[in-house]
Amino acid sequence: MALLRGLQADGSNLIVDWVQKNKVQVMVVVGICTDVCVLDFVVTVLSARNHGILSPLEEVVVYSKACATYDLPVEVAKGIDGALAHPQDAAHYLGLYMAKSRGAVVADSITFPEANSHL
Structure with missing residues (x-):
C-alpha cells in the first residue's frame, strides 16, 4: 500500500483524494490488459x-466487456528472448477470475441510474 500513499510529494494520493472528495461508493474498472493492469489496479484498490483507506468505497466492479488483453502465440514468443506465450482468451478469463476471487464484482452489463432519479 505504499504505492497508494506515496504518489504525491506531500503524501497524498490522487485516487484516494478523488474517491473521498466525490464520495464514490462503487468504482467501475475497465482496461486493455485484464490480467495485468486491470487486475493489479483492482487488487490494490x-x-x-x-484497510479503510478508501472510505466510502464499498464495491469495485470490473466491467468485463470493456476489458481485454493481448495475444502472444507460442510460435511468436519463441522468437523473442525471455518472452512467454500469452493466450489472449485464457489470460483475460484468468484476470477476471482472479479479480472476482479477491473481492471484485465482475459484470457483463452495467446500468447507471439517471442523474435526477432521486427527484
Whole structure:
C-alpha cells in the first residue's frame, strides 16, 4: 500500500483524494490488459478499501466487456528472448477470475441510474 500513499510529494494520493472528495461508493474498472493492469489496479484498490483507506468505497466492479488483453502465440514468443506465450482468451478469463476471487464484482452489463432519479 505504499504505492497508494506515496504518489504525491506531500503524501497524498490522487485516487484516494478523488474517491473521498466525490464520495464514490462503487468504482467501475475497465482496461486493455485484464490480467495485468486491470487486475493489479483492482487488487490494490480492494486492499486499500479493506484497510479503510478508501472510505466510502464499498464495491469495485470490473466491467468485463470493456476489458481485454493481448495475444502472444507460442510460435511468436519463441522468437523473442525471455518472452512467454500469452493466450489472449485464457489470460483475460484468468484476470477476471482472479479479480472476482479477491473481492471484485465482475459484470457483463452495467446500468447507471439517471442523474435526477432521486427527484
